[in-house]
Amino acid sequence: MANIDPRLFYEKVLVDNGITHAFGVPDSCLKGLLSYLYATRDVPEHIVTASEGAAVSLAMGYYLSTQKLAVAYMQNSGLANSLNPLQSMAAKEVFGIPMLLVIGWRGRPGEHDEPEHALAGPCTLDILTSNGFPYEVMPDSLPEVIPMIARLVKIAKEGCTPVALVVPNHRFAPYRQDEMEQNEKTGEILNGASSKIYKGLSRVEDWRSAEGELPLSRENAIRYVLKQLYPTDVTVSSVGGSSREIYMIQKETGEDISRNFLSIGAMGHTYPLAYGVQIGHSSGRVICIEGDGSFLMHVSNVAVLAAHAPPNLIHVVIHNRIHCSTGCQPIPINTENFLSLAGSLPYKQRFFVDSAEGLIQACEWAEESTLIVVVVNQSVRKELPRPAEHCHDLRDSFMSSFIYN
Numbered sequence: 001m002a003n004i005d006p007r008l009f010y011e012k013v014l015v016d017n018g019i020t021h022a023f024g025v026p027d028s029c030l031k032g033l034l035s036y037l038y039a040t041r042d043v044p045e046h047i048v049t050a051s052e053g054a055a056v057s058l059a060m061g062y063y064l065s066t067q068k069l070a071v072a073y074m075q076n077s078g079l080a081n082s083l084n085p086l087q088s089m090a091a092k093e094v095f096g097i098p099m100l101l102v103i104g105w106r107g108r109p110g111e112h113d114e115p116e117h118a119l120a121g122p123c124t125l126d127i128l129t130s131n132g133f134p135y136e137v138m139p140d141s142l143p144e145v146i147p148m149i150a151r152l153v154k155i156a157k158e159g160c161t162p163v164a165l166v167v168p169n170h171r172f173a174p175y176r177q178d179e180m181e182q183n184e185k186t187g188e189i190l191n192g193a194s195s196k197i198y199k200g201l202s203r204v205e206d207w208r209s210a211e212g213e214l215p216l217s218r219e220n221a222i223r224y225v226l227k228q229l230y231p232t233d234v235t236v237s238s239v240g241g242s243s244r245e246i247y248m249i250q251k252e253t254g255e256d257i258s259r260n261f262l263s264i265g266a267m268g269h270t271y272p273l274a275y276g277v278q279i280g281h282s283s284g285r286v287i288c289i290e291g292d293g294s295f296l297m298h299v300s301n302v303a304v305l306a307a308h309a310p311p312n313l314i315h316v317v318i319h320n321r322i323h324c325s326t327g328c329q330p331i332p333i334n335t336e337n338f339l340s341l342a343g344s345l346p347y348k349q350r351f352f353v354d355s356a357e358g359l360i361q362a363c364e365w366a367e368e369s370t371l372i373v374v375v376v377n378q379s380v381r382k383e384l385p386r387p388a389e390h391c392h393d394l395r396d397s398f399m400s401s402f403i404y405n
């Protein structure tokens, strides 16, 4: 019962196995460990996300640019929230990204718990099994945990797969020195969101450059963004048309696709993924290119991450007002509300543009954590190619863009 010292767990179990970064949504079974992380680790070593999918996406992006495993932690009730990026991106059947899931196990069979855990608790191990994610249940002594994590990390690396440590209640001892330091850290994050507005390009009411038809299509907007890239930049793009257009344009122009990560799955998790890539990519910029439907799906994660995003992370959101890739169904929010929402997020710079000139200007002016919303028309080609390469090859060629220590 409550045996394992969180500091020793971090140092002897995680760090000794090469894991220094942890992202996630808090859970009471993990309380001791999380109090330790709050008190001793800053962004980006420790990032609290708005949902569990973002934690998985951060761990994925971080692995791509560092070749290192990160922890994605969560309560088992949040495992469902993380399944989309786990199944559609990280699984060995797709991109094959190793990471260590640390899952608090509420509602464990045989233990009394609250009613909301009555179904999720008994299903937890089955969910991991049915998804093929190897797991172990955490014992209550450090000497047993140390070889267990070494085993899991080996399986993760060799099998290119997420693995899980399932943590029953009362495994971690409390972390004693936490309270004051924890408050200080929270203050830092909340206060970190000062914003800088460029007149004429970023106010909601100023985004139109001229009356009439919107001049840019999604494809043209992407073409202009790609033209603004420096050789050291990489892109991370969202599911559907944006990624397929990037693929098409790079193939057409004979450009190397390896500096573009095409997220073929996990709608809504593009920005956390790009954020994770950025952690290991200080020598250039990371341009995240995302459709408005994807942006909207998990915008709370953007709200959390944009406040402390570094200057080299630029988020380009393409606002065509539809889910174009699935048959042009309208996104359920009008442009005014969409821009108000985007404008309220804690990036340091925000630009709303609808023309090539505006887009080029915004890319040039982006020098801090930046959002560029490009408002485009709805014209698209009838056919767009899909990547012909296997996802593992796309992953490996993207990973070859980074210098690993």
Ligand SMILES: Cc1ncc(C[n+]2csc(CCOP(=O)(O)OP(=O)(O)O)c2C)c(N)n1
Pocket: 084, 218, 238, 239, 240, 241, 242, 265, 266, 267, 290, 291, 292, 293, 294, 295, 320, 322, 323, 324, 325, 326
């Ligand atoms: C979790 C999830 N739900 C639904 C889909 C199906 N889907 C694929 S692309 C897409 C539309 C994306 O819209 P948006 O991000 O605006 O990009 P657009 O296609 O308009 O360029 C949808 C709904 C999905 N891939 N993943």
